[in-house]
Amino acid sequence: MEKNIKFEQNTPLWDNSLSIEERLDYLTGAMTLEEKIHCLTTGCPDIPRLGIRATYMGGEAAHGIEARHDQAFNKGEPEPTTAFTQPIGMSASFDRELIRECGRAVGEEARALYTRNGGGGLCRWAPTIDMERDPRWGRTEESYGEDPYLTGEMAGAYIRGMRGEDPFYIRCGATLKHFYANNVEKDRIKISSSVDRRNKNEYYLKPFKKAIMEGSAEAVMTSYNEINGIPAIVNDEVRHILKGTYGLPGHVVCDGGDFSQTVSDHHFYRTHGETLANGLKAGVDCFTDDGEVVYAATREALDNGWITEKDIDESVRNSFRTRIRLGMFDKESDCPYQNMGEEYINNGEHKELARKMADEAVVLLKNENGILPLDEKAEKKIAVVGPLADVWYKDWYCGIPPYAVTVLDGIREAFTNAEISHESGLSEIQIRLTEQNSDECYVGLDQNSRLKLVKKEQAETFILNDWGCGNMTLTAKSNGRFVTLEEDTDIIKADKKEAFGWFVRESWNFKKEKNGFTLESWNKKQVFVDKAGYFSICVDNPSTQFEIEIVKDGKKAAEKTAEKADYVVAVIGCDPVINSKEEVDRTTLALPPEQEELVKEVAAANHNTIVVLISNYPYAIGELQKQVPAILLSASGSQELGHGIADVMTGKASAAGRVNMTWYHSDEDLPDMNDYDIIQGKRTYQYFDREVLYPFGYGMSYTTxxxxxxxxxxxxxxxxxxxxxxxxxxxxxxxxxxxxxxxxxxxxxxxxxxxxxxxxxxxxxxxxxxxxxxxxxxxxxxxxxxxxxxxxxxxxxxxxxxxxxxxxxxxxxxxxxDGLHAGKRNPFQTTAADCYDAYDHMFLHRGINGSSCVIPGSAGDDPDMIGECPVEGTLIYHDFVFYKKPRKLNITLKVLETAHITVTGENGVQITAEPVDCYRMLEIDLPEDCIKTGVPETVQIRVEGKCKISKFVFA
Incomplete structure (x- = not known):
């Protein structure tokens, strides 16, 4: 049908001789209000009379183009694309030029897929540049480390590669994620991040500044969280900082579903119309949500006079400015990136780049007595053991690579003269009922792979992989499939090729009980056996107890294999969707205990044990570090993973990767996850002042x-x-x-x-x-x-x-x-409460007219919740100089419970404030000798009781 539709190109929109703003002037004048409203999501509809074809902006490209087509909104056959190392690993290369080349390859494949399919995908949601202040953050794999300079430089290079060299046209636009202070997954769609002015400007915003002003990022995605009580989608720093100060050239989108969540989870507004109106005014242009919801909200906002068509015009201009620079309205074929074809997808050059990046991402953490590199020509026996030796795991934002090289593959290919043996180190088990009331008391599979009770001779053998933290997988040995809780049912089957999904339904936990074990599903539901002998999820039934029979002891098998070898390569680490992922933070820095025990036993059997750690985040591996002579680290994600490990292990590639996050000794080294203050909280190498396992920037070499x-x-x-x-x-x-x-x-x-x-x-x-x-x-x-x-x-x-x-x-x-001396505080001018020099037990939240207030308590506390015991907190302000004696201190605050406020100079004064339901000015009389004049004075305000302090001034 579309073949008969004429898409007009003889309009100013398609006239390359006009400036981009002139073309946008024409566009907003020619479009109807209805058409404009339909452009407030990340897509736009067909508008044939203007030559506009339906397109969308979005899609992932963290370390390659994601074209799996395995989600509800884009179901279809996967399109293989080049898969590079995870961003945390690419950053570990400290190689700007190489990551720029990887970005170029990503941009080329985005263009080639656009030529193949049309539709969109030319402005991708990458890179993620959230600051990785805490190694427990679930999305550590997606970003570039704990340092803002490194993040800005490496992400900027990736962006420039995606973008291309043309001064006007863009090969592939980059959308920075997520603006900003987005490092906690638990309750992320409603939680508030407490961020003071120094941390914000010196740390969290710095990579955005570099990536936009130096890296030429095209767009930005806002985050789910609130920042000091303001949802990111309506944070006016989008307009004033991203677009104003930094000069973002393109558009801003909100994170997926966050538009609706502003009402449903943040409870910030009553209606979606209010969200849309205030989101537009804050600078968000595209609302990544259900189109019908966005349309209805826009109509509501217009009908109530909250916005005008002019507000919508600004959004349309910003999103179409990006489309024009992508060459979507390029009648004269001036865009050098048009019609890039299949030769740019998975080509030989991209394959070489993936291998080069896999090489450079490897970090040599230990190399005692120069055990590495190994001679690839030597006739040796090499035992490759461990649960990650012969697997390749995809992550949530990766694509499907054309091939994947495991560590075992890479070692076999590199050491052609060696005798290579392999053991996973995983145990094989059979499961039976604790109480044996019949012959059919073992777990087996029926013809449809459902778990049911069978006789012993029909029992299924399962491969058990214990990832720690109550997460295990079970793989049926007879068919090689994972045991899963079927979606939207209570049926338990062994029919999944991989443990993967937004919810990892293949995750189980054997919980030790007095008389055996109970089995718990991924969603914490207990398993029972029904009357027909089938396994299901408990509703009203008591959980069934099981016993585990070891068919094969994986660690013992690995130990025997190790004893016969000249060298052992123990491959351990993480699965990118278990224990840590989007919506799941780690609860510990510890390695899975089973993996640590495996290495301990193998190293005891063979002292020439080399650990290969495939990890997207730091672990507390102090004990393991003592047990083995060599440790290599690499992030996951690369189709060339195994080659990268083998290349460094043999010395074919230089060992020169560096850790881009501090590796701490234990969980005790870290404050609460919700604490965003790296300065007072002593986070990252910048402020942490105790001993660490591996410092930021650490990595060994084969030379000196x-x-x-x-x-x-x-x-x-x-x-x-x-x-x-x-x-x-x-x-x-x-x-x-x-x-x-x-x-x-x-x-x-x-x-x-x-x-x-x-x-x-x-x-x-x-x-x-x-x-x-x-x-x-x-x-x-x-x-x-x-x-x-x-x-x-x-x-x-x-x-x-x-x-x-x-x-x-x-x-x-x-x-x-030469620079500036910090001035002195004028006590007779208003001081914002959040302009403190130091504090104790206080956090920031929403104040008056978009400002921040300071509240006694801990980051992450409910700002309006009153507990049984009054909370206490202190604010400290240095360098006030009083040129005359103050008589009063006027504090603007909102008191939620009876509060005792103490102001200290040389002699303190205390006042009690009763609860009020609004901000008001509290007047405190000061004694004559309270504060000295003519010298720098520190003012301390101590509060006992829940109240919100906005500002103060002396009089």
């Missing part, structure tokens, strides 16, 4: 390097630093040279070290010397001054340090930089 002749000088707007590195070892290798900075004698607590530059220097031959140059922009050294309420460059002494990690500093020099 010396650092020499550091030079530093000031130039206009920047600092230039250089040094020489010399390969002092016997092998050619790469070195990741890292530049850190520390501000001495600052008014405020500054980072212990802060990454200011890095360079991966390739293929340095023995005795060869290379010069490394760094340019540090002065704005990178700024901090947020709570007195002037802006970012400032503080004058004084800056210590620059060059080294091989944040704790392996080889050279350092200091330099004086």
């Amino acid at each position: 390097f010396s650092y020499e002749k550091m030079q530093i000088k000031k130039e206009r707007g920047c600092i230039k630093v250089s040094c020489f590195i010399r390969n002092t070892g016997e092998k050619t290798g790469d070195e990741v040279v890292q530049l850190y900075v520390h501000k001495k004698d600052s008014r405020v607590k500054r980072p212990i070290k802060q990454l200011a530059g890095f360079e991966r220097v390739h293929n340095i031959k023995p005795k060869e010397v290379r010069k490394v140059n760094f340019t540090v922009q002065l704005w990178e050294l700024e901090y947020y001054d709570v007195i002037s309420e802006r970012m400032i460059l503080e004058d004084g002494n800056y210590q620059f340090m060059v080294g091989a990690s944040s704790q392996d500093i080889r050279l350092e020099q200091s330099i004086m930089i």
Whole structure:
């Protein structure tokens, strides 16, 4: 039918000689209001008279194009695409140019799929640049580490690769995720992140600034969470910071379903119309939600006068500005990226890039006595053991690769003269009822693979994989399929090819009971056996108890295999959808106990045990680190995973990856997940001041390097630093040279070290010397001054340090930089309560007219909940200078329960405030000798009782 429809191209929209704004002027004038409303989602409809074909903007591209087509909204046959290493692994390469090339490959495949299918997918929802302040965050695999400079640089390179080199046209647009402070999965669709001004400006916003202003990101996706009580979808920082300060050129979308959740989960508005109106005014252009809901909400907002057509026009302009720059209205064929075809999908060059990235993502964590690299030509016996040795796991945002190389595959291919043996280390079990009332008391499968009771000779043998934290998988040995709880039923079957899904229905837990075990499903429901002998989920029935019979002890089998080998490669780690994923945070840094025990037993049997850790996040592996001579780390996700491990294991590729997150010793090193304050909470390498397992930037090499002749000088707007590195070892290798900075004698607590530059220097031959140059922009050294309420460059002494990690500093020099002195506080001008210098037991939430208030309690607390015992908290403000004696302190606050407020100078004063249902000014009389004049004075406000403090001023 569409063949008979003419899509008009002789309009100003298609006129390349006009400026983009002139084309948009025509478009918004020519479209009807109805047509504009239908463009407020991520798609637009066919409008033939304007030459507009239905298109959408979206789709994932975290480490390759996701075209699985396995979700309800895009069901279909999967389209294989090149799969690179997870972003956390790509970032570990510290190689801007390589990640840019990977981004180019992603952009090329997006274009080729667009040529194949039409429709959209040219502005992808990637990269994720949320700051990874906590290694327990469920989505750690998706981002680039704990440092904002590294994240901005690496994500920016990926974006530039996606975008292409044309000054106007875009090959593939990047949509940054998620704006911002989005590091907790539990209750993420309604939780509020408490973020003060320093953390916001110095840490959480910094990668967005770099990715937009330097990386040329096209769009941004807002996050699910609230920020200080304001849902991200209606946070006006979208308009003022992203679009205003940073100059975002394209559009802003909300996260999937967040439009509806503003009413249903945040309970921020009563109607969707209010969300739409305020979302548009805040700067969100496209609402990623049900189109009919968005349409009805728009009509409601228009009918009530909350928005005008002009507000909708702005949104339409922003989304079509992106479409024009993507070449969707390019009549003259000026766009160099049009009609890119099948030759760009899964081609040889992309395959080579995937392998190169898999190589460079590998981090050598330990190499005692130079056990690595291994001679690939040697005639040795190599035992490859472990549950991750011969598997390849996909993650939620990956595509389907054209092939996948496991670690076992890579080792077999690399060591052609070796005798390779393999054991998974997983036990094989049979399950039977604890109480044997009949011959049919064992678990078997019927003809449809349903679990039912059978006689012993018909019992099924299951392969048990215990991932820890109450998550196990069971695979039926007879058919190789996972046991699953069938969706929307109570039927339990062994018929799934993989354990994968938004809900991992293949996850089970054997819970130890007094007389055996009960079996619990992924959704915490107990299993029972019905009258017909079939397994089901308990409703009103008591759970059934089972016993486990070991058919094959996996660890013993691995131990026997290890005893016969010259070397053992133990492959352990994570499954990207079990224990940690979107909507699931980790509860511990510990390795799965079964995996740790496996390594312990294998290493005891063979001291030449090399651990390969396939992980998308840090583990607390202190004990394991002591047990084995070598450890290699790689993130998952790459179709070339096994080749990458083998290339580094043999020395074919240089061992030069670096950890981009601090590896802590234990869970005790971390504060509460909801604590976003990295400064006072001492998070990340910037502020953590105790011993760690592996520091940020750490990674070993097969050779050694010396650092020499550091030079530093000031130039206009920047600092230039250089040094020489010399390969002092016997092998050619790469070195990741890292530049850190520390501000001495600052008014405020500054980072212990802060990454200011890095360079991966390739293929340095023995005795060869290379010069490394760094340019540090002065704005990178700024901090947020709570007195002037802006970012400032503080004058004084800056210590620059060059080294091989944040704790392996080889050279350092200091330099004086001209900047500003932080001023003094004027007590007779209003001070916002959230402009504190320090605090104890306080958090931020929604205040007056979009401002933030400060509330006694802990981050994550309900701002309106009153407990049995009054909460206490303290705010501290330094450097007030009183030129006259104050008589009063006026505090604007909302009191929820009777509160006792104490103000301290030299002599404190206390007042009791009774509950009120609105903000009001509380007047506190100050004694004559309360505060000194003429000298810097610290004011401390201590509160006992739930109240919301907005601002204060002395009089």
